[in-house]
Amino acid sequence: MLRGDATELLVAKPDGFAGSVFDLVAGTVIVDLSGYGVRLCAVSAAPESRRAVRQRWQVADIFDALVIGGGPAGAQCALWLRKLGVRSTLIEPIRIGGLQARSPYTNSWLSVVQATTAAHSVARNIENNLIAQDCSIQRAECLNVSQRARDGLFEVRTNEGLQLCRHVVLATGTRERTGGLATLRDTAVGLVGVFHAESAGRRVAILGGGDAAGEAYDIVQSKGASDIRVFARTVRARGPLWSKIPPDRIHSGGYEVSEGQVVAADQRFDCDLMVICYGWTPVLPDLGFTLQKDAIGHVTVDAAMETSLPGCFAIGDLNDRPYPCVTTALSDGVFAAKAIEARVQA
Numbered sequence: 183m184l185r186g187d188a189t190e191l192l193v194a195k196p197d198g199f200a201g202s203v204f205d206l207v208a209g210t211v212i213v214d215l216s217g218y219g220v221r222l223c224a225v226s227a228a229p230e231s232r233r234a235v236r237q238r239w240q241v242a243d244i245f246d247a248l249v250i251g252g253g254p255a256g257a258q259c260a261l262w263l264r265k266l267g268v269r270s271t272l273i274e275p276i277r278i279g280g281l282q283a284r285s286p287y288t289n290s291w292l293s294v295v296q297a298t299t300a301a302h303s304v305a306r307n308i309e310n311n312l313i314a315q316d317c318s319i320q321r322a323e324c325l326n327v328s329q330r331a332r333d334g335l336f337e338v339r340t341n342e343g344l345q346l347c348r349h350v351v352l353a354t355g356t357r358e359r360t361g362g363l364a365t366l367r368d369t370a371v372g373l374v375g376v377f378h379a380e381s382a383g384r385r386v387a388i389l390g391g392g393d394a395a396g397e398a399y400d401i402v403q404s405k406g407a408s409d410i411r412v413f414a415r416t417v418r419a420r421g422p423l424w425s426k427i428p429p430d431r432i433h434s435g436g437y438e439v440s441e442g443q444v445v446a447a448d449q450r451f452d453c454d455l456m457v458i459c460y461g462w463t464p465v466l467p468d469l470g471f472t473l474q475k476d477a478i479g480h481v482t483v484d485a486a487m488e489t490s491l492p493g494c495f496a497i498g499d500l501n502d503r504p505y506p507c508v509t510t511a512l513s514d515g516v517f518a519a520k521a522i523e524a525r526v527q528a
């Protein structure tokens with residue numbers, strides 16, 4: 183029997199634990215039952231907030247699921263977990279909506295919103311829905327995820343502290359590849375960068391052979407670039423996008439890049455702006471375990487979005503599923519939430 187001065191008792195109950203414990207008067211007592219049994223972590227004479235005591239004594243809550251990343255994938259997963267009654271929290275340091283909050287373009291690819299809907303409106307809708315449906319959101323950055331050997335719980339460390347969970351959902355998305363060129367002056371990275379870059383009257387080199395390079399050509403042309411060349415080692419863009427570019431503006435094959443200049447076997451192009459469209463690379467917090475990935479670093483998942491590590495899920499653009507976009511990200515979130523619900527109820 184433990185006795186302390188307390189008005190508040192925070193107890194993490196292990197499965198099957200049933201027992202009365204304390205006689206509480208004033209102050210704060212925290213008991214951590216998450217490890218090998220009962221462990222008295224903190225007795226404080228002065229009343230303190232739960233958060234302050236947890237931080238001081240590094241006592242962690244145990245969630246059924248922690249979702250890391252509040253883009254479309256993580257937000258949808260968090261919403262379904264909330265509606266399914268799974269004890270969970272969404273961790274996002276910046277803005278809910280992920281790349282949709284960054285994109286300056288209209289999103290006309292979603293059947294459920296008007297074709298004129300700005301991408302940031304999609305992001306705002308996602309955030310408003312989560313708030314309206316009382317989803318738990320932590321404004322924090324996840325620094326590290328690891329798994330405890332002794333009980334299989336995941337430890338999720340953020341800049342706000344440590345939390346424990348039975349399932350972890352990685353939804354941290356992707357970022358633009360730059361090939362190390364972003365340090366050169368007068369560069370713009372990807373379609374967000376080219377939107378904001380000044381290109382009227384400038385000579386523009388577009389580097390890359392994917393859809394984004396084709397779209398970047400359209401954008402700088404409509405902004406009045408004086409000369410545009412596209413350099414593509416390999417062409418992966420959809421035909422209709424690529425065929426809009428005059429063939430004499432395209433160089434296919436290897437090339438060298440230096441400050442203000444692109445040199446290929448058959449031409450040298452001095453440019454005022456270089457647009458880097460090298461695709462996307464997955465973003466992950468530091469992981470204390472190894473996950474199976476495909477050749478370009480996307481996390482391999484099964485049909486339930488579970489990774490090679492049981493209990494660890496990966497959803498949205500960072501996994502190895504095809505057709506990354508808002509719709510598939512939302513769908514991934516649903517699959518992961520349902521799989522976790524089934525585990526929690528089992």
Ligand SMILES: Cc1cc2nc3c(=O)[nH]c(=O)nc-3n(C[C@H](O)[C@H](O)[C@H](O)COP(=O)(O)OP(=O)(O)OC[C@H]3O[C@@H](n4cnc5c(N)ncnc54)[C@H](O)[C@@H]3O)c2cc1C
Nearest residue numbers: 251253254255280281285289324354355498499507508511
């Ligand atoms: C310019 C542009 C235009 C686009 N247009 C369309 C379109 O019209 N239609 C369409 O369907 N798709 C479009 N997309 C793609 C779409 O936005 C993405 O497919 C979608 O956002 C992927 O969602 P996600 O949740 O997987 O990842 P993201 O949207 O990348 O979200 C990942 C989230 O994780 C967070 N995060 C990262 N690291 C951490 C960490 N350590 N701790 C906590 N959180 C972290 C990030 O802050 C971010 O909020 C566009 C993308 C771009 C860039």
